[in-house]
Amino acid sequence: MKLNIALLAGDGIGPEVIDQAVKVCDAIAKKYDHEISWKPALTGAAAIDAVGEPYPDETHDICASADAVLFGAIGHPRFDNDPSAKVRPEQGLLKMRQKLGLFANVRPTFTFPSLIDKSPLKRDRIEGTDLIILRELTGGIYFGERGRKDDGNTAFDTMTYQRFEIERLARKGFDMAMKRSKKLCCVDKANVLESSRLWRETVQGLEKEYPEVEVSYEFIDAVAMRLIQWPKGYDVIITANLFGDILTDEASVIAGSMGLMPSSSVGSKVSLYEPIHGSYPQAAGKDIANPLATVLSAAMLFEDLELVTEAEEIRRVVNKSLAEGYVTEDLADGGKSFKTSEVGDWLASNI
Amino acid sequence: MKLNIALLAGDGIGPEVIDQAVKVCDAIAKKYDHEISWKPALTGAAAIDAVGEPYPDETHDICASADAVLFGAIGHPRFDNDPSAKVRPEQGLLKMRQKLGLFANVRPTFTFPSLIDKSPLKRDRIEGTDLIILRELTGGIYFGERGRKDDGNTAFDTMTYQRFEIERLARKGFDMAMKRSKKLCCVDKANVLESSRLWRETVQGLEKEYPEVEVSYEFIDAVAMRLIQWPKGYDVIITANLFGDILTDEASVIAGSMGLMPSSSVGSKVSLYEPIHGSYPQAAGKDIANPLATVLSAAMLFEDLELVTEAEEIRRVVNKSLAEGYVTEDLADGGKSFKTSEVGDWLASNI
Ligand SMILES: CC(C)[C@H](C(=O)O)[C@@H](O)C(=O)O
Ligand SMILES: CC(C)[C@H](C(=O)O)[C@@H](O)C(=O)O
Numbered sequence: 001m002k003l004n005i006a007l008l009a010g011d012g013i014g015p016e017v018i019d020q021a022v023k024v025c026d027a028i029a030k031k032y033d034h035e036i037s038w039k040p041a042l043t044g045a046a047a048i049d050a051v052g053e054p055y056p057d058e059t060h061d062i063c064a065s066a067d068a069v070l071f072g073a074i075g076h077p078r079f080d081n082d083p084s085a086k087v088r089p090e091q092g093l094l095k096m097r098q099k100l101g102l103f104a105n106v107r108p109t110f111t112f113p114s115l116i117d118k119s120p121l122k123r124d125r126i127e128g129t130d131l132i133i134l135r136e137l138t139g140g141i142y143f144g145e146r147g148r149k150d151d152g153n154t155a156f157d158t159m160t161y162q163r164f165e166i167e168r169l170a171r172k173g174f175d176m177a178m179k180r181s182k183k184l185c186c187v188d189k190a191n192v193l194e195s196s197r198l199w200r201e202t203v204q205g206l207e208k209e210y211p212e213v214e215v216s217y218e219f220i221d222a223v224a225m226r227l228i229q230w231p232k233g234y235d236v237i238i239t240a241n242l243f244g245d246i247l248t249d250e251a252s253v254i255a256g257s258m259g260l261m262p263s264s265s266v267g268s269k270v271s272l273y274e275p276i277h278g279s280y281p282q283a284a285g286k287d288i289a290n291p292l293a294t295v296l297s298a299a300m301l302f303e304d305l306e307l308v309t310e311a312e313e314i315r316r317v318v319n320k321s322l323a324e325g326y327v328t329e330d331l332a333d334g335g336k337s338f339k340t341s342e343v344g345d346w347l348a349s350n351i
Numbered sequence: 352m353k354l355n356i357a358l359l360a361g362d363g364i365g366p367e368v369i370d371q372a373v374k375v376c377d378a379i380a381k382k383y384d385h386e387i388s389w390k391p392a393l394t395g396a397a398a399i400d401a402v403g404e405p406y407p408d409e410t411h412d413i414c415a416s417a418d419a420v421l422f423g424a425i426g427h428p429r430f431d432n433d434p435s436a437k438v439r440p441e442q443g444l445l446k447m448r449q450k451l452g453l454f455a456n457v458r459p460t461f462t463f464p465s466l467i468d469k470s471p472l473k474r475d476r477i478e479g480t481d482l483i484i485l486r487e488l489t490g491g492i493y494f495g496e497r498g499r500k501d502d503g504n505t506a507f508d509t510m511t512y513q514r515f516e517i518e519r520l521a522r523k524g525f526d527m528a529m530k531r532s533k534k535l536c537c538v539d540k541a542n543v544l545e546s547s548r549l550w551r552e553t554v555q556g557l558e559k560e561y562p563e564v565e566v567s568y569e570f571i572d573a574v575a576m577r578l579i580q581w582p583k584g585y586d587v588i589i590t591a592n593l594f595g596d597i598l599t600d601e602a603s604v605i606a607g608s609m610g611l612m613p614s615s616s617v618g619s620k621v622s623l624y625e626p627i628h629g630s631y632p633q634a635a636g637k638d639i640a641n642p643l644a645t646v647l648s649a650a651m652l653f654e655d656l657e658l659v660t661e662a663e664e665i666r667r668v669v670n671k672s673l674a675e676g677y678v679t680e681d682l683a684d685g686g687k688s689f690k691t692s693e694v695g696d697w698l699a700s701n702i
Contacts, residue, residue, distance in 0.1 A: 090542045120580050125471045141510065146545040153514040155549035159492065160507040189593070191441045194497040198506035224601035225609075228579055229471050242540070246597060250575035258576075 001307070003029075003036045006066035008059070011044040011089060012279025013289035013340075014072025020291035020344025021070060021298045024317075027351040028302070028310050039066060043096065044089040044279070045076035054092025060099055063270060068301050069100075071274035072294065077281050097137050102265035102272055103165070104172050105135040105244060106300075109231065109251040109261070114322045115331065118256035121228065126254050131234040132180075133251060134173045135244020137265055139165045140195070142241045161195045161240065166202040172266070173238035174210040183235035185216045187223045187243055199240065220247075227251060252276060259290030259330050262297035264304065271304055273297040287339045290328040292318055295347060317350045352658070354380075354387045357417035359410070362395040362440060363630025364640035364691075365423025371642035371695025372421060372649045375668075378702040379653070379661050390417060394447065395440040395630070396427035405443025411450055414621060419652050420451075422625035423645065428632050448488050453616035453623055454516070455523050456486040456595060457651075460582065460602040460612070465673045466682065469607035472579065477605050482585040483531075484602060485524045486595020488616055490516045491546070493592045512546045512591065517553040523617070524589035525561040534586035536567045538574045538594055550591065571598075578602060603627060610641030610681050613648035615655065622655055624648040638690045641679040643669055646698060668701045 007022070009015040022038065029036045041059040048054050054074070063069045074089045096102070109131050116123055144158030170186070177184040186203045188196035200217055207215050218226070220243045226233060227247065231254050239247060252258045258277040265272040275293030283289050295318060303311035321327060326346050329337035338346070358373070360366040373389065380387045392410040399405050405425070414420045425440045447453070460482050467474055495509030521537070528535040537554045539547035551568055558566050569577070571594045577584060578598065582605050590598060603609045609628040616623040626644030634640050646669060654662035672678060677697050680688035689697070 088542070094543070120473055120476045121471050122473060142543055144507065148545065148549075150513070152549075154511060155546040156495065156509050156511040157544045157546050158507050158509050160505060162501070163504040189596075191439070192445070192493055193508045194499065195506040195508050198499075198503075221596045221600040224575065224597045225604055228601065228604045245540075245572045246575045249572040250579065250601065253576055253579045 001034045003034055003068070003305070004066045005036055005038055005301075006063045006069040007038045007040045008043045008063070008069060008071045009040070009046075010072040010074045010279065011046055011076050012073055012281040012284040014044070014074070014279055016284075016287060016289050016340050017275065017291040017294040018070065018072040020340060020347070021294040023344045023348040024295050024314060024351065025298050027348040028313060031313070031351055032307070032310055043071075043092050044074035045079065047092060048087055048089065052087065054087060054089050055095040055099070060096070063096070063100055063272075066270060068305065069270060069272040070298060070301065071272050073275065073277065073279035075279040075281070094142060097265065098143065100270060100272065101138060101267040103136065103138045103268075104169055104266040105137040105248070105263060106266060107133045107135065107248045107251070107261065107263045107276060109133065109254055111255055112260065112319070112322055115256050115260070118331070120253055120256070125229070126231060129231040129254055131231060131237065131251070132176060133237045133239070133244060133248050134169060134176065135239060135248060136165065136169045136241045140241035159193065159195050159240070159242070161198055163198065163202050166199050167206065170203045170206055170238055173236050174206060174213055177213045177236040178210065181235040182213050183216075184213050185218055185223070185234055185237045187218055187220050187237055187239040187247065189220050190217070191219060195240070203238070223247065224250060228253075248276065257290070257331065258293070259328070260292050260296065262293050262300050264297070264300045266304075273301040287341055288329055289340050290330050291340050291344055292321075313351060317347050320350060321347060352385045354385055354419070354656070355417045356387055356389055356652075357414045357420040358389045358391045359394045359414070359420060359422045360391070360397075361423040361425045361630065362397055362427050363424055363632045363635040365395070365425070365630055367635075367638060367640050367691050368626065368642040368645040369421065369423040371691060371698070372645040374695045374699040375646050375665060375702065376649050378699040379664060382664070382702055383658070383661055394422075394443050395425035396430065398443060399438055399440065403438065405438060405440050406446040406450070411447070414447070414451055414623075417621060419656065420621060420623040421649060421652065422623050424626065424628065424630035426630040426632070445493060448616065449494065451621055451623065452489060452618040454487065454489045454619075455520055455617040456488040456599070456614060457617060458484045458486065458599045458602070458612065458614045458627060460484065460605050462606055463611065463670070463673055466607050466611070469682070471604055471607070476580070477582055480582040480605055482582060482588065482602070483527060484588045484590070484595060484599050485520060485527065486590060486599060487516065487520045487592045491592035510544065510546050510591070510593070512549055514549065514553050517550050518557065521554045521557055521589055524587050525557060525564055528564045528587040529561065532586040533564050534567075535564050536569055536574070536585055536588045538569055538571050538588055538590040538598065540571050541568070542570060546591070554589070574598065575601060579604075599627065608641070608682065609644070610679070611643050611647065613644050613651050615648070615651045617655075624652040638692055639680055640691050641681050642691050642695055643672070664702060668698050671701060672698060
């Protein structure tokens with residue numbers, strides 16, 4: 001198969017972890033006889049520095065015409081705590097999501113047998129956790145009208161949802177649930193928000209099309225609690241952009257390490273794959289960042305292109321590196337650890 | 352001292368737990384020579400049934416002229432999942448907060464030595480946790496404009512904040528931090544929301560008035576994660592209404608039981624004290640609900656009225672009941688347990 005993959009390394013540790021994913025993908029391509037043509041493009045602070053824009057048109061064109069996008073991380077401390085900064089790296093991320101129509105962020109949460117004791121949660125609470133949070137990614141309060149009034153003394157943001165946006169995401173959730181344990185939980189704040197009531201209405205309307213799926217409706221505050229108390233109670237969770245932002249980060253504590261959690265952002269034409277960790281600027285350039293989340297994101301990429309064996313092979317080699325302790329320092333528990341690039345080389349050579 | 356306390360039992364287990372708090376308060380009054388005059392009033396589903404309104408004017412008058420309000424819980428399953436219900440118990444809660452001007456919800460999070468192993472979190476992560484979440488309670492997306500457009504196919508909610516609302520809450524946070532470890536964390540989503548940027552601006556503007564307080568600014572998604580990873584990293588957290596709703600429930604897992612966590616909702620004239628657990632309808636009328644959260648809320652009430660010895664006495668007797676296993680079934684670990692009313696009697700007789 002011929003694959004065109006846009007490669008957005010981004011900021012901080014982005015370039016380093018992306019490099020390892022490229023090595024792994026190239027090894028996969030070699031083994032299974034695919035041809036990957038990588039199309040590097042600028043994003044984030046790197047793009048602001050180069051062309052004054054965190055998601056330049058040229059980058060968009062490269063992504064829009066690719067089969068998939070592999071993404072590192074975005075964000076630079078120089079822009080944080082500076083309310084006056086007019087252009088910010090995160091804007092690039094939001095613009096990219098919107099322009100590419102990446103409406104569904106998929107974040108699987110699971111545990112790794114060899115890492116289960118790294119979690120702040122007790123083993124019996126989390127062992128066997130296998131859930132997916134499906135976050136709406138191109139609507140809600142992220143993209144509604146916002147601004148100031150009264151000489152800047154009043155600020156507002158609007159959480160807006162249209163029925164089709166909810167339905168599109170919910171259908172994806174139902175479809176996923178059908179392939180899994182057939183349990184779907186819609187998370188909202190319908191006891192307060194009108195947009196949540198539209199969510200509930202819309203999802204209720206779809207229930208009859210998926211009679212086998214057991215649907216529940218829970219409030220975001222309760223789920224923020226239950227997700228920690230008993231994550232095994234969930235299978236597929238669907239939720240709005242802001243609630244998903246919060247829940248997906250929260251869920252990452254279950255696995256014990258952000259350095260391992262992959263994600264995809266699915267659009268109707270092209271999809272994007274990225275680790276859930278950020279640009280981690282303190283570690284940038286030190287060759288110490290954990291590349292596994294990015295490598296596992298590449299596995300999701302292959303899986304979505306129906307290259308399931310390839311995806312399984314990547315997961316196998318990642319598990320092998322964990323089992324054999326061929327890991328970066330964040331996972332080494334003070335024991336022997338390896339550089340980012342060494343882990344990448346090891347993974348590629350074990351494929 | 353003469354005390355007028357409005358007594359809002361509410362729904363579900365509300366009346367049962369409130370009864371125990373009354374016993375405890377009466378025992379305190381007797382011991383320390385106070386005179387409490389209880390003023391019962393209707394709220395929630397109980398009020399809807401009686402007068403068609405979840406927070407009737409009469410109830411408001413009773414609360415507004417009291418020295419403090421002791422509140423049970425609100426909510427009834429009959430109104431859940433019924434998008435057509437015009438009047439809902441929760442509306443009473445929101446109206447009460449707004450009309451009484453209860454702008455700051457104070458939720459302490461701490462661990463009980465005898466219960467630490469009930470938490471889903473590992474002991475070393477939580478032992479010694481002592482933080483307070485200060486949630487803005489009368490603004491934000493709870494009270495902004497909301498509605499439908501496009502024949503009901505678009506729904507919107509508005510998150511609005513005015514500078515004075517933020518400043519009022521932030522000052523309370525700074526004052527609290529000064530009496531504690533002098534650390535304040537402002538939690539927002541300033542990388543996306545304009546209202547969060549106003550929060551950050553306003554809090555930054557106050558920093559110079561409190562030079563001893565170390566202030567940090569963190570994003571809600573990161574905090575949803577860090578609160579579980581390392582709760583001891585926080586002292587006082589200030590945040591908007593919706594974010595606080597989510598974080599306070601999430602924080603309750605640290606203590607291992609919602610049945611123990613008290614809260615206060617502070618206004619400029621009168622304040623309200625309530626357990627953070629809900630109306631728990633499944634347990635209503637069974638005399639099995641844990642009354643300790645309500646009893647500890649009464650301790651916060653005394654403390655705010657500067658009756659510190661009285662508050663300490665309540666906490667002492669609660670700790671004694673935990674240490675001696677004189678507890679309801681939720682805390683009994685399959686061992687001997689006591690009825691709600693028995694626990695109340697025991698507490699009162701040990702004062
Ligand atoms: C950087 C930020 C705008 C972004 C978001 O809130 O969506 C991030 O937290 C994420 O989850 O990808
Ligand atoms: C019942 C609901 C409206 C309420 C809220 O969201 O404020 C509750 O969750 C709370 O935290 O007191």
